[in-house]
Amino acid sequence: MTRTAITRQTRGDPGKIWTLEVSGIAKNYGATCALRNASLRLRPGKVHALLGENGAGKSTLVKIVVGAIQPDRGRIALNGVPTRFAGVRQAIAAGVIPIYQHLSLFPHLSVLENLSAFAIAGAAGLRARPALVPRATARAWLDAVGLDCDLDLPVERLSVGERQLVEIARGLGQRCTLLVLDEPTAALTHDETDRLFGVVRRLCAEGTAVLFISHKFDEIEALADDVTVLRDGVAVIDAEPLASLSRAELVRAMLGDMVESGERALPQPGAPMLIATGLMLGPAAGIATRPADITVRAGEIVGLAGLVGSGALELAAALAGARPVAAGTLAVRGETLPAGDRARAVAAGVGYVPADRHAEGLFGPLAALQNASSSTVALFSRGGLLRPGGEAAALMPWLRRLNLHPFQPERPAAGFSGGNQQKLLLSRNLAVPDLRVLVVLEPTRGVDIAARETIHDALVEAAGRGVAVVIASSDLDEVMALSHRILVVRHGSLDGELPRGTGRAALMDRLAGRRAA
Amino acid sequence: MMALTGARPRRFSGRLNPPAAVWVVLLLFCVFALAVPRFASAGNLENLLRVGSILGIAACGQTIVLILGGIEFSFGASAALASVVTVLALPSAGVAGGFAAGAAAVLLVGLVNGTLVARFSLPPFLVTLGMLMVAGGGAAVLAGGLPIDAPPSDAFSWPARGRVVGIPVPILAAAASFVLLHLLLAHTRAGRLWYLVGANGTAARLSGITVWRSVLAGYLLAGAFCALAAVILTSRVASGQPGLAPNLPFETIAACAVGGIPLAGGQGRAVQTLCGVLVIAMLNNAVVLLNLPVAYQQLMIAAVILGAVMLQQAPRLLLLLPVRPARQSEEDRS
Amino acid sequence: QDKAIGFAIPNLASSFWISAVYGAEQEAKAAGVTLVKLNAGGDANTSQQIAQIQDLAQRGVAAIIIGATNGDAVRAVVEQAVGRGIPVVGISSPPNSDRLSATVSADHYDMGRLQARCLAQAIGGKGEVAMMAGPTGQAWSDLRAKGFRETLAKEAPGVTVVAESRLADNRNAALTTAEDWTQRFPELKGVYAATDDMAAGVVAAMKAAGRMPAVRISASNFSPTAQQLLKDRELACTSIQQVVAQGRAAFTQALAAAAKKPVEAKVVLPALLVTSDTLGEVDLSSVVAPADYRP
Amino acid sequence: MSVNLLRRSVDGLRAAGSVLPIPFRVAPLCLILAVAVFAAIAPRFLSLGNAANIGAQVWVLALLAIGQMFVLATRGFDISVGAVAALSSVCAAMACNGWGLPGLSAGALAGLLCGLVNGALVGTLGLQPVVATLGSLIAVRGLSLLITGDGQVVPLDAAGAVTRLGFEPMPVLPASSWAALVLAVGAALLVGRSLAGRRILMAGSNPEAVALVGVDTRRVQLWAYGLCGLFAGFAGVLMTVRAGSGLPTEGAGMELQAIAAAVIGGTALSGGIASVAAVVTGAAFIQVLLTGLNLQGVSPFVAQIAVGVVIIASGLLETLLRSLPSFPSQSRTRT
Numbered sequence A: 001m002t003r004t005a006i007t008r009q010t011r012g013d014p015g016k017i018w019t020l021e022v023s024g025i026a027k028n029y030g031a032t033c034a035l036r037n038a039s040l041r042l043r044p045g046k047v048h049a050l051l052g053e054n055g056a057g058k059s060t061l062v063k064i065v066v067g068a069i070q071p072d073r074g075r076i077a078l079n080g081v082p083t084r085f086a087g088v089r090q091a092i093a094a095g096v097i098p099i100y101q102h103l104s105l106f107p108h109l110s111v112l113e114n115l116s117a118f119a120i121a122g123a124a125g126l127r128a129r130p131a132l133v134p135r136a137t138a139r140a141w142l143d144a145v146g147l148d149c150d151l152d153l154p155v156e157r158l159s160v161g162e163r164q165l166v167e168i169a170r171g172l173g174q175r176c177t178l179l180v181l182d183e184p185t186a187a188l189t190h191d192e193t194d195r196l197f198g199v200v201r202r203l204c205a206e207g208t209a210v211l212f213i214s215h216k217f218d219e220i221e222a223l224a225d226d227v228t229v230l231r232d233g234v235a236v237i238d239a240e241p242l243a244s245l246s247r248a249e250l251v252r253a254m255l256g257d258m259v260e261s262g263e264r265a266l267p268q269p270g271a272p273m274l275i276a277t278g279l280m281l282g283p284a285a286g287i288a289t290r291p292a293d294i295t296v297r298a299g300e301i302v303g304l305a306g307l308v309g310s311g312a313l314e315l316a317a318a319l320a321g322a323r324p325v326a327a328g329t330l331a332v333r334g335e336t337l338p339a340g341d342r343a344r345a346v347a348a349g350v351g352y353v354p355a356d357r358h359a360e361g362l363f364g365p366l367a368a369l370q371n372a373s374s375s376t377v378a379l380f381s382r383g384g385l386l387r388p389g390g391e392a393a394a395l396m397p398w399l400r401r402l403n404l405h406p407f408q409p410e411r412p413a414a415g416f417s418g419g420n421q422q423k424l425l426l427s428r429n430l431a432v433p434d435l436r437v438l439v440v441l442e443p444t445r446g447v448d449i450a451a452r453e454t455i456h457d458a459l460v461e462a463a464g465r466g467v468a469v470v471i472a473s474s475d476l477d478e479v480m481a482l483s484h485r486i487l488v489v490r491h492g493s494l495d496g497e498l499p500r501g502t503g504r505a506a507l508m509d510r511l512a513g514r515r516a517a
Numbered sequence B: 001m002m003a004l005t006g007a008r009p010r011r012f013s014g015r016l017n018p019p020a021a022v023w024v025v026l027l028l029f030c031v032f033a034l035a036v037p038r039f040a041s042a043g044n045l046e047n048l049l050r051v052g053s054i055l056g057i058a059a060c061g062q063t064i065v066l067i068l069g070g071i072e073f074s075f076g077a078s079a080a081l082a083s084v085v086t087v088l089a090l091p092s093a094g095v096a097g098g099f100a101a102g103a104a105a106v107l108l109v110g111l112v113n114g115t116l117v118a119r120f121s122l123p124p125f126l127v128t129l130g131m132l133m134v135a136g137g138g139a140a141v142l143a144g145g146l147p148i149d150a151p152p153s154d155a156f157s158w159p160a161r162g163r164v165v166g167i168p169v170p171i172l173a174a175a176a177s178f179v180l181l182h183l184l185l186a187h188t189r190a191g192r193l194w195y196l197v198g199a200n201g202t203a204a205r206l207s208g209i210t211v212w213r214s215v216l217a218g219y220l221l222a223g224a225f226c227a228l229a230a231v232i233l234t235s236r237v238a239s240g241q242p243g244l245a246p247n248l249p250f251e252t253i254a255a256c257a258v259g260g261i262p263l264a265g266g267q268g269r270a271v272q273t274l275c276g277v278l279v280i281a282m283l284n285n286a287v288v289l290l291n292l293p294v295a296y297q298q299l300m301i302a303a304v305i306l307g308a309v310m311l312q313q314a315p316r317l318l319l320l321l322p323v324r325p326a327r328q329s330e331e332d333r334s
Numbered sequence C: 001q002d003k004a005i006g007f008a009i010p011n012l013a014s015s016f017w018i019s020a021v022y023g024a025e026q027e028a029k030a031a032g033v034t035l036v037k038l039n040a041g042g043d044a045n046t047s048q049q050i051a052q053i054q055d056l057a058q059r060g061v062a063a064i065i066i067g068a069t070n071g072d073a074v075r076a077v078v079e080q081a082v083g084r085g086i087p088v089v090g091i092s093s094p095p096n097s098d099r100l101s102a103t104v105s106a107d108h109y110d111m112g113r114l115q116a117r118c119l120a121q122a123i124g125g126k127g128e129v130a131m132m133a134g135p136t137g138q139a140w141s142d143l144r145a146k147g148f149r150e151t152l153a154k155e156a157p158g159v160t161v162v163a164e165s166r167l168a169d170n171r172n173a174a175l176t177t178a179e180d181w182t183q184r185f186p187e188l189k190g191v192y193a194a195t196d197d198m199a200a201g202v203v204a205a206m207k208a209a210g211r212m213p214a215v216r217i218s219a220s221n222f223s224p225t226a227q228q229l230l231k232d233r234e235l236a237c238t239s240i241q242q243v244v245a246q247g248r249a250a251f252t253q254a255l256a257a258a259a260k261k262p263v264e265a266k267v268v269l270p271a272l273l274v275t276s277d278t279l280g281e282v283d284l285s286s287v288v289a290p291a292d293y294r295p
Numbered sequence D: 001m002s003v004n005l006l007r008r009s010v011d012g013l014r015a016a017g018s019v020l021p022i023p024f025r026v027a028p029l030c031l032i033l034a035v036a037v038f039a040a041i042a043p044r045f046l047s048l049g050n051a052a053n054i055g056a057q058v059w060v061l062a063l064l065a066i067g068q069m070f071v072l073a074t075r076g077f078d079i080s081v082g083a084v085a086a087l088s089s090v091c092a093a094m095a096c097n098g099w100g101l102p103g104l105s106a107g108a109l110a111g112l113l114c115g116l117v118n119g120a121l122v123g124t125l126g127l128q129p130v131v132a133t134l135g136s137l138i139a140v141r142g143l144s145l146l147i148t149g150d151g152q153v154v155p156l157d158a159a160g161a162v163t164r165l166g167f168e169p170m171p172v173l174p175a176s177s178w179a180a181l182v183l184a185v186g187a188a189l190l191v192g193r194s195l196a197g198r199r200i201l202m203a204g205s206n207p208e209a210v211a212l213v214g215v216d217t218r219r220v221q222l223w224a225y226g227l228c229g230l231f232a233g234f235a236g237v238l239m240t241v242r243a244g245s246g247l248p249t250e251g252a253g254m255e256l257q258a259i260a261a262a263v264i265g266g267t268a269l270s271g272g273i274a275s276v277a278a279v280v281t282g283a284a285f286i287q288v289l290l291t292g293l294n295l296q297g298v299s300p301f302v303a304q305i306a307v308g309v310v311i312i313a314s315g316l317l318e319t320l321l322r323s324l325p326s327f328p329s330q331s332r333t334r335t
């Protein structure tokens, strides 16, 4: 077959023929222009980073490359041969393997079936069995990403992090010329990320080209060889060696501006605001737990840190009354709240940003403004009637303050990029007038650097207003940068506390259960 | 921080845009007016609207339930129950009392539906199908399976036959219902909560909304609309009919769907329902006026319903754009 | 061990069948026999009725009375039952089988014919009429409509049928359709209604449109609704059967067949025409169940 | 006694619980309860003959429910199945009169065609399932009337030979029931073992993702609705076989019963899970209830109320099963 012939030739003489060459791509969604003039050139055996702020069009470009959507304009060539995939199936067959940003797993189907999804989609014939990946192979795929789970378990029983690993394992298991990774590390811990990078480097050594999307500069610098930067759907840096560019230059290319990020001064904590006593996650969490006592003061930011599956996210959710618990009570400024009753918690001024933005946060078809006002509808109504313009008046300042982009508050939330959706969830809580406690899970998962700074600023500022802030994040840098102190969570229970300024290595040790002497 | 390219805040203009179904209504009206004898006469249009009013009022209720992400199959049966209860209560309770009793029966069905869906999280389909059988069976038991006639009186026939300032009461009631529905959906807190709950129940709960209250209120209000429709229907047929309006749930769902409201929840406007109702009402009327054999009548109804829906998608179909999951169809338009 | 006789009814939400059941039940009470009534729940539920007849046979009833949803469609299961030694009596719309022990027939064709004569006379032998003919594919409605149409063609050629509705099969739908007719046919003189309930809908529509004395309406069946309409002179006439008597006769034949006693193979009770003037002369006890009867 | 029975059946099901997902436990439990109750009231109910009877009757509803299951599994909805069954019944009868017994298969073909049209409307043109299938429901009814001269039944010339297939016990069950059983097994294989079945479940489980892994969504929907139509066609043929004639106006209201059976059989309206065995059990439950109540001499109207209550109760039962503490709902998270 010609394709393999060309591949072989390319491998013999790298650099002559691009594994993937994309140019002049444009794509419109109705009135929204997602891509204007995008291009990409990928060398075999190299990792190519694709950068851009939220909504720059990265995921759209990825979907075009793998044939999931069709561009309005532009050319794509694979190994020098002009190509246009009519569907993902052809892309897979040609060795172009996607790992998507928003997981493309099937919650009711087993891990094994999910790992076999590409094969099930592509196979011919009648029986499903031959399309399933052999169990030993599936094990090996999961081992490669360090996941150990029952192959027959429905995926809906896995945590978000575990699901991300399944998605990655599925992609890495395919025979590939080009691997496309759209923010694969957003839900991964440091260790898992390292393991993933190991696999990616091995694939590169075998000649695979890798397209890598991430908002984390450390990762990009650790992995990538070349870089393309998209801004508003245009490639402003077009396939240049990463080494030739400084971080500042990249940021300026992405945003047209600089982002100053430095050590933030945290406010001085005041009186205790949130007091949780004897809080115990139920057996439903699948972990035996010890009761936890947590006190968060006004103006204090407390980080909850733990490995995937440690229960840190669940514990934080319980602090916001967002999940039922086996035992324990919550008190906000002396007022006792029934655990697991969000309505009461909201009334008491407890804000909450869930980890799973799509399933638990967004009202997809509703306007951004209506998403932002969902916790405060009562404020904009009198006698059950909505005051005209009330919510706009109250929320527009927040949306502007958080730099909602594009600033179209009437657009359905589903049409915004991940970072901007996160801003909507944050504004929903910040707008609560007497906000006392704010619990934020994964504050910046999948969020670009500019938005990340904006969100961090907003959290610190909220603390400055006297709000007790709890953050739980798998991004340890974030937890370390923002928290007055870090509570370590292991097996669903508290396992000690670390002060601000604790080094990354020490934190990692504690999370893994190793105690410094 | 960055230049916001032309992203000035727009007013909520999207909410006021006419839905695609408006064009279907206009087109259909013109076609029928030209092709169907006597269709456009004043008398016929009044007839058409009077009959359509009942469908319209009930469809207002269905709209709320669909926005909540549910579905109502028990409308026809509870209207039947209402008519039987009304007529049975007539001798002892008088006309007003009879209608009140009938309306109360529908509200009771709505309350049971709402409670089971809201508090026990049962699938709306299962619940309302079960209540369809319970209410229908109940009506048949009460009436002994047969229609029972109401003693004729002007008061009793007023809801269906009366006029206020020259306009038939059912048409006024329907107009009021649509205005009320619009106000509820666009301008009240309860309406906003329905959208939020229908779009994402989990997110609604986590936003501090008492989801069950909202759902229960929705089903109750849907019951109230249905009760109004039932009162007019009962007055119209002047009897308690255990088999009163068997197709009401399907016609209301069809009206909403033809108006472009997705069944996935979280979306839908009063004007869309109005358009759908007008399409169905015009169609039912034209089919009789055309006086075709029954087989062709049915083929024509099917063709117009499917055609009306396809026409709204015409831009997409013509451009052969890819089909996206149904729940996003509203986004496509806005 | 009690003795039971089965009664498979196509549709209990109809005054016709309620009256038939009433007649059979009266006899059953008198004879001390259990009457097992199975309702198919509508004329279009043939599969359900087939299953019900199978169930009756399985339950070992002494005999089965069947008003078929469709005579052809239940033939096989009926012959099955007969093959197992269970005598079957057909009533009104009998199974289309020659192995029945007896049939008690109502002549639906005749009911249509009587209506045609009465309506033609009421409108003076010429003019436009419309037919509210009832659901398609049901023996009773098809036969009544056929009797009406053929008799008109033969005996009143001046009368033309301008519309025939088969979608409207309840009072509300008949009301809507008739309202549309008032717009479409300004010259309409008469309306045929397959049942009295539909006729009530037509009457309401014509009254509301102010067409009432000009348009004459005929019906079939004799529920309290029809009686009232006749009393108010809003109905020209209704063609009826002695339904209660039929129910009684069917039960008697079934009991006899079960006991292997001789049966009367064909009981025919003629259809009658009732007008406002003859209303007082009808022996209600053999025609219609009392208003408070609950099957 | 019935309390005891209830407790024992709950215990039994709990034991079997670890293999059977909760949604699929409702139908068997309902069926066991219904049989227990009827057996307590009417001793003859538990006879072999009665079981065979039910085994012969359940299949029209069961085949419709199986078809419906395919569509529900993709998050769809098909309310045209009753009408499609009626049209198929007529086609089968007409073809059988023309070409003899093999002509019956024309019914299945007609069903398949109707299903494919639905699939095209939903999958290719992207119409909402309810509108698309409501449209075809009405159109198909019109077609049935058209080809039968306004709804006259089509008697089979070879009625005797055909109906023997529907009533004469081959061993235990009549030939038609064995055939339906084979079809149900085929459907089970299709859902559990075939690529098409797997893709249908994928499409229902995550409609956004299914195209992203390379499944052609339109084709899957075409398949699912096609299968639904095919099984409605089989149901129509079965109706013809048992009635000895084609029934053009049959099946009003069957669509809702079929969906109810499928839902009681654990098929989620939100897509992604399906089990043929559970759906057939759900259909059997409804059939037992419908005829059982009538046969006990319960007034048919009261029986209707009872069926409604029981349908709702089946939903409550699932909630109850989920809340029973001893179910190992989360214990298998790690190996």
Ligand SMILES: Nc1ncnc2c1ncn2[C@@H]1O[C@H](COP(=O)(O)OP(=O)(O)OP(=O)(O)O)[C@@H](O)[C@H]1O
Pocket (backbone or CB within 6 Å): A029, A032, A033, A034, A052, A053, A054, A055, A056, A057, A058, A059, A060, A061, A101, A415, A416, A417, A418, A419, A446, A448
């Ligand atoms: N299905 C869609 N309908 C309408 N607009 C869309 C759709 N998908 C993407 N967009 C718009 O296209 C633009 C580019 O989106 P895309 O998802 O490619 O951004 P991204 O660079 O991947 O962002 P992120 O870093 O948040 O993942 C955004 O403005 C987004 O709102």
Ligand SMILES: Nc1ncnc2c1ncn2[C@@H]1O[C@H](COP(=O)(O)OP(=O)(O)OP(=O)(O)O)[C@@H](O)[C@H]1O
Pocket (backbone or CB within 6 Å): A343, A378, A381, A382, A383, A384, A385, B189, B190, B193, B208, B209, B210, B211, B213, B214, B217
């Ligand atoms: N938290 C909530 N969850 C669900 N439904 C709610 C909630 N709050 C209010 N509602 C519903 O909204 C509607 C109006 O609520 P309510 O009667 O509290 O308004 P009100 O007190 O008159 O308004 P306001 O407090 O703005 O003056 C009611 O239908 C109520 O059921």
Ligand SMILES: [Mg+2]
Pocket (backbone or CB within 6 Å): A058, A059, A060, A101, A182
């Ligand atoms: Mg992206």
Ligand SMILES: [Mg+2]
Pocket (backbone or CB within 6 Å): none
């Ligand atoms: Mg209030």
